Amino acid sequence: MTPVLSVHGLEKRFGAVVAADALSLDIAAGQKVSLIGANGAGKTTFVNMVTGYLKPDSGSIALDGMDIGRRSPRNVAQLGISRSFQIPQLFVDLTAGENLAVALSGARPRALSFHSPAEAHGGKALELLERFGLGDMADRPISELAGGVRKLIDIAMALVRRPKLLLLDEPTSGVSADEKFATMDRVIHAVAPDAATMVFVEHDMEIVSRYADRVVAFYQGRILADGDPHNVLKDPEVRRYVTGGVQ
Amino acid sequence: MKQGLHPLVMIALVALAALFGRVLPTWTLSLATVAASNALIALGIVILARTGNVSFGQGLFYAAGGYGVALIANAWGITDAVAQMLIGALCGGLLGLAIGPLIARYSGIFFGMLTLALSMVLYGALVKTTALGGSDGFNVGRPSLFGMVFTDPREADFMLYAVSVVTTGLAGIAATILFRSELGLASLAVRENNLRVEYLGLSSNRIITINLVIAAVFAGASGALALMAQRHIDPQFAYWTTSGEFVFVAVLAGYQSVAAVFVASLALELVRSFSNLYLPNTWQLVLGVFLLGVILFLPRGIGSLWIRRRNRIGPAAAAPAAIQKEAAQ
Numbered sequence: 184m185t186p187v188l189s190v191h192g193l194e195k196r197f198g199a200v201v202a203a204d205a206l207s208l209d210i211a212a213g214q215k216v217s218l219i220g221a222n223g224a225g226k227t228t229f230v231n232m233v234t235g236y237l238k239p240d241s242g243s244i245a246l247d248g249m250d251i252g253r254r255s256p257r258n259v260a261q262l263g264i265s266r267s268f269q270i271p272q273l274f275v276d277l278t279a280g281e282n283l284a285v286a287l288s289g290a291r292p293r294a295l296s297f298h299s300p301a302e303a304h305g306g307k308a309l310e311l312l313e314r315f316g317l318g319d320m321a322d323r324p325i326s327e328l329a330g331g332v333r334k335l336i337d338i339a340m341a342l343v344r345r346p347k348l349l350l351l352d353e354p355t356s357g358v359s360a361d362e363k364f365a366t367m368d369r370v371i372h373a374v375a376p377d378a379a380t381m382v383f384v385e386h387d388m389e390i391v392s393r394y395a396d397r398v399v400a401f402y403q404g405r406i407l408a409d410g411d412p413h414n415v416l417k418d419p420e421v422r423r424y425v426t427g428g429v430q
Numbered sequence: 431m432k433q434g435l436h437p438l439v440m441i442a443l444v445a446l447a448a449l450f451g452r453v454l455p456t457w458t459l460s461l462a463t464v465a466a467s468n469a470l471i472a473l474g475i476v477i478l479a480r481t482g483n484v485s486f487g488q489g490l491f492y493a494a495g496g497y498g499v500a501l502i503a504n505a506w507g508i509t510d511a512v513a514q515m516l517i518g519a520l521c522g523g524l525l526g527l528a529i530g531p532l533i534a535r536y537s538g539i540f541f542g543m544l545t546l547a548l549s550m551v552l553y554g555a556l557v558k559t560t561a562l563g564g565s566d567g568f569n570v571g572r573p574s575l576f577g578m579v580f581t582d583p584r585e586a587d588f589m590l591y592a593v594s595v596v597t598t599g600l601a602g603i604a605a606t607i608l609f610r611s612e613l614g615l616a617s618l619a620v621r622e623n624n625l626r627v628e629y630l631g632l633s634s635n636r637i638i639t640i641n642l643v644i645a646a647v648f649a650g651a652s653g654a655l656a657l658m659a660q661r662h663i664d665p666q667f668a669y670w671t672t673s674g675e676f677v678f679v680a681v682l683a684g685y686q687s688v689a690a691v692f693v694a695s696l697a698l699e700l701v702r703s704f705s706n707l708y709l710p711n712t713w714q715l716v717l718g719v720f721l722l723g724v725i726l727f728l729p730r731g732i733g734s735l736w737i738r739r740r741n742r743i744g745p746a747a748a749a750p751a752a753i754q755k756e757a758a759q
Contacts, residue, residue, distance in 0.1 A: 234629070260631040272626040274619045285619045288612040289630035295613040295637070304612075344631065 185248045187212045187348050187380045188233065188264075193242035195228055195404075202228040203239065204404040210348070215371075216382045217391045217412070220401030220425055226384045227269070229401070230350050234266050235259035247347065260289075263347035269356055269384075271337035273325045279336050280321035283308035286343040311339050314373040331358045331366055338370055342377065349374060351383040355390055363387060367394055388426055392416060400425050437603055444599030451591045459587040461699050463659055466594040469695035470601055471652035472679035474645030477605060479685050480614070481638045482621035483541040487549030488649050488676050491522040493668035494552070495650030496657040497562065498522075500570045511573040511593045515654045522650015526643040534638040537624070549668050556665035567664025570657060594655050601648055602688045608644070609688065617641055649676075678717075682724050684731015694732050 186209040195203040202225045210216055218226045231237040233244055235256040244252040251259055274282050284304040288295055305321075312318050315335045325333060334354060341349060354370055355363040367390055374381055385391050391398055391412060398415040400407040402425060408418045415421055435443075451459060471488055478485055498521030499514045508514065533544050557565045572579070572586065575593065580586035608614050616637050619627050624634040657663050666672060682694035698717075705716035728734050 236625075255628065256625070257628045257631055257633060260629055266629065272623055272629075274622040274626070276622055277615070277618060281615055282619075284612075285616055285627070285632075286630050288616055289627070289632040295611075295616055295632070297608055297611055297613050340630065 186210055187247060189245040191243050193232060194240045195232060195237060196240055201404040206406060208399065210380060210382065212380050214380055214397055215395050216397045216399060217395035218382060218384045218399050218401060219391060224401035225404040226401050227352060230266060230352055230384060234264055234350060260344065265341035265344050265346035266350040267337045267341045267352060269352040271333040273333055273337060275325040278322050278324050279312060280305060280308045282325060282336060282340060283311055286340040290344045315339050315369050331362055334358060335369060342373060345377045346379055349379040349381045353384050355387055363390060388416060440603045444596060447599060448592045448595045451588050456584055456587065459591045461703055463591045463594045465696040465699040466598040467652050467655040468676060468679055469692045470598040471649045471676045472683065472695055473601055473605055473691045474648035475676055475680040476683060476685050476691055478641050478645040479680060480617040480621060481641050483537060483638060484677065485545040486542040486677060487545035487673050489668045489673035490549035490552050491525055491646040491649035492653040494525045495522040495653030496663045496667045499654040499657055500663045503570050509571055509574045511575050511658055514573060514658060515593065515597055515651050518654025519647045519651035523643055523647040526646025530639040530642040534635045534642060546670060549673055550670060553665050553668040556668060565665055567662060569662050572661060573658045590658055597651060605688045613640065678721060682732055684733040686737040687733030690731055690733030
């Protein structure tokens, strides 16, 4: 069976810094894969290359067997890869409902309408917000919302396209320790109906061990370990270079 | 999401505004005509500004509309005001379509300076083209309307006023519908964070180009109306101070309300006329103080007087920078 995402020999350098060093990785449909690693290990660079923001120096990236390594973020999104951001990238001047309306406009196959009102997306936007337990936030401007809520709306916008592959960059960063599991539960619950393959960058090993069914540990642009969470988090090299002994 | 007036109510208001010209004093008709014409081009600037890009060279399309109409009118004897306005809109729109995709790739100050540069290139070309009258320009005949020729100055002024008000009013209705549409919302999104818009599968460049073409159509029609009012055209149409005046109206209006553009344009014409009358040597100073006052006390434009939708923070110019910073990690 063709993996959803197939990456082979991916390399990326920023001057003397090696951000990706011959990365090879196959991700099967339906997996929940967590990318772990210290700051600067190359996790976000990997996500940026997969989503088309950065072009790899060499190597290939394939989505369902189709080469996407040189495509723009817009093309990549249209082909079925969506992402959320470590710092939520929302339209802060708009309401939560309007943010989702923009995302819904982008998800339709036809061109943007000059005349049909954006309110037409209100029902679908509300439905998406309700999936995240944010139904009462639709008319609230983003500028008034807390960081955790913004994170969820950022993820909801990524989910609008019903992507084949959903990349989440630190979905629980900036969320309080008390709320991190609740936040992640909401994300898993919201993603479940679309059965998207999910890759999430995470620093919190409790989150990783609870929600991932596969963990890929990065170190200096290389993959240090790859496997089920139990084994990877116990790997001596991972404990030494990534988790610092935390499980 | 807010609900506004129904388009049919807006059409009725436009018709009322046009008929109101019947009771206006003669001296105000030409002032209102100029205000409506300027409002039309400023409305285009506001539409474009909703994508975060300000055109400092809208005179480019204004002159294209004016010269296009003048040349066609003189060559083929087309004097009908509505036909001239449509020809002007077409000329402006075609030019916008030709250069829009090229300049939509730039943003912010680069976009503004590029439009300014292009308008000054046209200005330079017009000044040097003796076939078009060089720096003196040339004259055109009196406009007619649906075969009717207006010899009475009051009737001619009213006809031009009505055509200007109806054209600008209909453009305003179209802009109101556009602001509420998918494209209108996506334009605001581009203004805040164009890279995020791309990640949602939309093309920022295409959205900017569409808005620019609409602005160019409005500018071309406005150029045609100005030509009909002056019955003369010269390269000043493309000069940077002319473009600056339209930006002035757009700044006064803000980007939140279509009605504000009309109010701002009328306010500017009134301030200019009265300050010119009572302070002929320092009227520019009065205009400057007026603009400063609006910027200081109504930083979101005159429209913010009645648009108190929510306490929005300023343009999220930092957002694209933040996304790029994150992506570079």
